[in-house]
Amino acid sequence: MQEIQRLATLALAQVLNGRNLDHALTDARKQAKGRLTDHQRASMQDAAYGVLRYRSEIEGVLLQLYPKRHPLPPLDALLMVATYQLLHTRSAHHAVVSHAVETAAEMGSPSSKGFVNGVLRNLLRQKDGLLQQVHETPEGRFSHPGWWIEKVRLQYPERWESLLEAAQQHAPMTLRVNRRHNSRDQYQQRLSQAGMAAIPVGSDGLVLEQPVSVAQLPGFDQGDVSVQDASAQFAAELLALHPKQRVLDACAAPGGKTAHILERGNGLEVWALDQDAGRVRKMEATLSRLKVQAHCQVADASQPDGWWDGVPFDRILLDAPCSGSGVVRRHPDIKWLRRPEDIPALAETQTRLLDALWPLLRRGGRLIYATCSIFAEENRMQADAFLERHPDAKPLPIEDPLFEEGQILPDAMHDGFFYAIFRKV
Ligand SMILES: C[S@@+](CC[C@H](N)C(=O)[O-])C[C@H]1O[C@@H](n2cnc3c(N)ncnc32)[C@H](O)[C@@H]1O
Numbered sequence: 001m002q003e004i005q006r007l008a009t010l011a012l013a014q015v016l017n018g019r020n021l022d023h024a025l026t027d028a029r030k031q032a033k034g035r036l037t038d039h040q041r042a043s044m045q046d047a048a049y050g051v052l053r054y055r056s057e058i059e060g061v062l063l064q065l066y067p068k069r070h071p072l073p074p075l076d077a078l079l080m081v082a083t084y085q086l087l088h089t090r091s092a093h094h095a096v097v098s099h100a101v102e103t104a105a106e107m108g109s110p111s112s113k114g115f116v117n118g119v120l121r122n123l124l125r126q127k128d129g130l131l132q133q134v135h136e137t138p139e140g141r142f143s144h145p146g147w148w149i150e151k152v153r154l155q156y157p158e159r160w161e162s163l164l165e166a167a168q169q170h171a172p173m174t175l176r177v178n179r180r181h182n183s184r185d186q187y188q189q190r191l192s193q194a195g196m197a198a199i200p201v202g203s204d205g206l207v208l209e210q211p212v213s214v215a216q217l218p219g220f221d222q223g224d225v226s227v228q229d230a231s232a233q234f235a236a237e238l239l240a241l242h243p244k245q246r247v248l249d250a251c252a253a254p255g256g257k258t259a260h261i262l263e264r265g266n267g268l269e270v271w272a273l274d275q276d277a278g279r280v281r282k283m284e285a286t287l288s289r290l291k292v293q294a295h296c297q298v299a300d301a302s303q304p305d306g307w308w309d310g311v312p313f314d315r316i317l318l319d320a321p322c323s324g325s326g327v328v329r330r331h332p333d334i335k336w337l338r339r340p341e342d343i344p345a346l347a348e349t350q351t352r353l354l355d356a357l358w359p360l361l362r363r364g365g366r367l368i369y370a371t372c373s374i375f376a377e378e379n380r381m382q383a384d385a386f387l388e389r390h391p392d393a394k395p396l397p398i399e400d401p402l403f404e405e406g407q408i409l410p411d412a413m414h415d416g417f418f419y420a421i422f423r424k425v
Pocket of ligand 1: 015019043250251252253254255256257258273274276279282300301319321322399
């Protein structure tokens with residue numbers, strides 16, 4: 001437990017300084033003393049994710065116990081980790097406290113042992129009152145920044161609370177079965193034979209009852225299955241692909257949707273672009289595991305002069321860079337790393353990409369615009385403004401009852417996503 005607390009604290013301190021959680025966890029793992037077991041890795045990850053999920057609540061509780069930040073910032077992060085473990089896990093209280101005291105000493109602050117011990121013991125004694133007080137404010141109750149809560153409240157006046165609560169939940173592990181290798185039913189049986197229960201979602205998806213490491217998934221290395229949220233699996237379906245079409249996936253890396261397009265299509269010519277070279281390498285590795293091929297390029301999709309050969313595409317997918325406000329339950333760091341001014345800046349980038357790509361679509365073709373956001377500026381407002389600017393674009397309806405005007409709101413089985421289909425007339 002002590003090593004878990006120490007490593008989770010190192011990762012968390014980085015995120016509190018503006019670093020992305022995945023990168024911070026990778027760095028922290030490198031500082032482990034000896035090899036971590038799977039259980040230790042999972043517990044460390046859970047602690048870092050957990051603090052970010054409940055950050056305002058945890059800070060609100062700690063603020064009542066010691067009103068000023070500790071002069072040694074890692075101690076603040078350590079106390080947040082221990083508070084998460086005391087409030088939201090089944091870890092034995094005495095172990096959490098005694099290990100946090102030792103970790104404080106190890107982090108270069110032996111004189112802080114008494115302080116850490118005192119704060120955590122007071123927390124245990126006064127827990128109910130402290131929590132009650134914190135939960136009186138929306139920030140403390142939902143653990144999101146104030147500006148974010150306000151935006152969700154204004155844009156979803158009837159369900160803002162349930163949306164914010166949904167963002168606090170753990171996301172399920174959802175699989176996408178590669179229909180070129182096996183049917184969904186066949187793969188579900190293979191899982192069941194391996195002792196894993198799963199329920200179908202969408203047309204190619206299975207939600208696992210319990211998450212597992214991908215190494216445990218039958219046929220993962222052979223490309224029989226991938227991990228992908230159920231909402232993300234709509235992209236390939238909404239493209240309504242026909243054999244031999246020329247398809248552009250403009251912001252494609254790390255390649256989840258490109259792979260799905262290739263798994264579903266027949267004889268397609270797929271161009272998969274991304275401006276991030278490292279992510280394009282990941283995409284190439286994914287496509288090779290799945291034994292499918294695309295024309296992958298590192299390129300700026302908003303500058304077609306640099307990469308387009310002038311032959312129009314039948315289908316374009318723009319899975320645009322966005323705030324990620326629909327996937328906070330998977331990436332709880334997002335809500336703390338985003339700033340309010342990021343939203344109009346992202347919307348501008350999305351507009352630029354849409355306008356640059358539209359001329360590349362042939363008449364009668366369709367462009368799918370997608371984000372993993374729930375904010376209207378990136379979604380409905382973006383789509384409406386696009387239709388205003390382009391009279392040759394006609395919106396096509398999405399019949400699935402899960403969608404409300406293109407928006408999928410996060411629920412137990414789905415990330416928050418938005419899709420718009422534009423047909424060129
Ligand atoms: C939402 S992610 C794409 C996820 C991907 N479609 C998938 O399903 O795995 C957005 C991607 O857009 C890329 N991107 C951002 N601006 C771009 C641009 N101007 N041209 C190409 N790619 C861009 C980012 O590097 C990022 O990989």
